[in-house]
Each structure stands twice: as C-alpha cells, then as structure tokens.
Amino acid sequence: MRKILIDKNLEEKVNHFSDNLFEARNFIKPIDKLELLKKRNGFKSADKIRYINKIVDEYRNILKAKPKKIIELCNEFDNIIKQKNITPKFWKAIVECLRYEDLRSKEYLDLANELQYKTCFYCNSQLTVIIPIEYYTTKKFKGQVKSRKATFELDHIKAKSKYPFLATSFFNLIPSCSICNKAKTNNDIEFNFFEEDSTKLELITFKLDKKSEQIYWETNSKSDLISDFELNGYDRENYNNTFRIKEIYDTQKDLIEELIYIKKIYSPTYKKDLMSILKEDKLFPDEAFIDRLIIGNYTTPEECYKRPFSKFTQDIARQLELIK
Secondary structure, eight states, rough: OEEEEEOOHHHHHHHHHHTTTTSSOOOOOOOHHHHHHHSSTTOOOOHHHHHHHHHHTTTTHTTOOHHHHHHHHHHHHHTOGGGGOOHHHHHHHHHHHTTTTHIIIIIHHHHHHHOOOOOTTTTSSSOOEEEEEEEESSSSTTTTTTEESSEEEEEESSSSSTTTGGGOGGGEEEEEEEHHHOOOOOTOOOOOOSSSSSSSBEEEEEOOOOHHHHHHHHHHOOOOOOEEEETTSOOOHHHHHOOHHHHHGGGGGGHHHHHHHHHHHHHHHHHHHHHHHHHHHHSSSSSHHHHHHHHOOOOOOOTTTTSHHHHHHHHHHTTSSSSS
C-alpha cells in the first residue's frame, strides 16, 4: 500500500532488535546451532559448509540488512548454492537453527507492537494485531505483559525456502493476513515494503472514476461508484492477480458513498468554521486529528498501517478534497 521509510528512528530500533536478539533467552544461540549443523550427516559438502559459514560470519549484518543489501546478499549466497538447488532438508535445518519460530512467537511481536503495524501489508484490508494473552503476577513485574499472540501470519518477502539465511532478517519480514500469505506462497514480489529513499514511498494509489460522483447523485446507486488502483512503478496486473486488490476494494463502495455524503455535508466554508471552533476548544491535538474524525480513519500517509482501509480512505478523501 505504501512503503515504510527507514528513517533514523526505525533504523535504531531494528539495530537494537538485531544486536540483542535472543539475548534474554536461555537457550543455544543461532550461531552455535549453525556450527553444530555443519557436523551433521548430509550437511558436510563443501558448498553447504561455505553457505553455513557465510551465515555465521555475517549473522548480525544479515539480521539488520536493508533492502539493497538483501538483494546483494541473495546474489552472494546464490553464487554458493543456487536457490533453485536448495533442498527442503537444507533450508528447514537453517531456519530451525536461526530460531525463526522463537522470533515469530516473541521478539518480532514485541517490536511490531511498538511500531504499531496493525494491518496486512499486502492488502491493508485485514487486521494484523498483537494481543496480550498473559500478564505477570509476581510483585516485581505485576501487571506487565508476559506474552503476546499475533492474529496474523509473518511472511517473508524473500521466501525462506529459497533464501533461508534471511529467515529472521527484520526487513524481510512483514505482517500478513492468512489470505494474502497463502496467495503469495513462496513467490517473490517485485519490491520491498521498506524503503531508504523518502521520494519513493508511494506504492498503491486508489482513484475514484471522475464521473462516478456526478452519476451517483443522479442514480443514488452504489454500483455506479467505480474505483481502481495504480501500482506505482511495478506490475499492477501481477500484483492484482496474486492479492485480488481490485476485487477486495470493489466490495467497499459504501466507504466511497459515505465520503461523498461527508463532502456534501462538510462544505469548505462549514469545515473551516468547524475547524476554528474545535481548535478554540483545545480538545484536539492538531488538524490531522480533526480530519481523522471527519473521514473516520487515519489521514497521514505514514499511518496507513494503523487501521484497515486507511490508504483507500485517504486517497479517495483527498480526491474529493476532504483532506489535504
């Protein structure tokens, strides 16, 4: 829907996450498990030893690798063992050594909860929230969250069956609803959802057909509200065939209808007067919060993963000039 900027704040959080991964856990660490793997039957060939050694040698950097570095690493590992030649036995063993299941059940959830990723990155239509399921009862930590549970599946942008060394790399992991995760399977997508360039963040843009609003007021029929989306710089048809974005959002004509009615009610003059009154009451932190109340969803682009259909609502609301 929209790429997430790797700014200084996110980079610091990911670095801390990577540098301290599993440190609070009392079990054999991933590097030690990988060293043991080299001694097992079936993993002693020269290429497999080189592959495993490269993970061991670059483990910390792999964990925090940014999108461009991920591409470089894929090429480097591919030069050792082609991804098409990686066997299920080999990749599953590496993923187990890297403790992917442990990361998915705890460490990733703690960071994702802090970052407030609450919707599927692929479709933005399903909740992917993290809920507390157990609290400490001991005096020292009483009331603090002891364990969490995810209502989503964690997907790998670069499939772990092809690139097992990236199984626990933060910038290769995204929250996904089960429908999108199953639709993607182990296929790669053209892009990463994390971006270092602030000028390349726009990904999907939803648009309402220019004549739809006028036709709707003539017919009062939601079926006349036609919207579509553009995938900026990538293959739209391939993305839609995989995740069925057009079909999902065609079920949300009522959201467009509500925005059209809101536009009718909140004329520019009325909205300006309302803004003035609300600001004087000092109940609202900023104009963006007032806009959020008006359209019923988050209004700033970087908050699109905080609530389902945020990107869709924002784009249509901007086209209708309800928000800036």
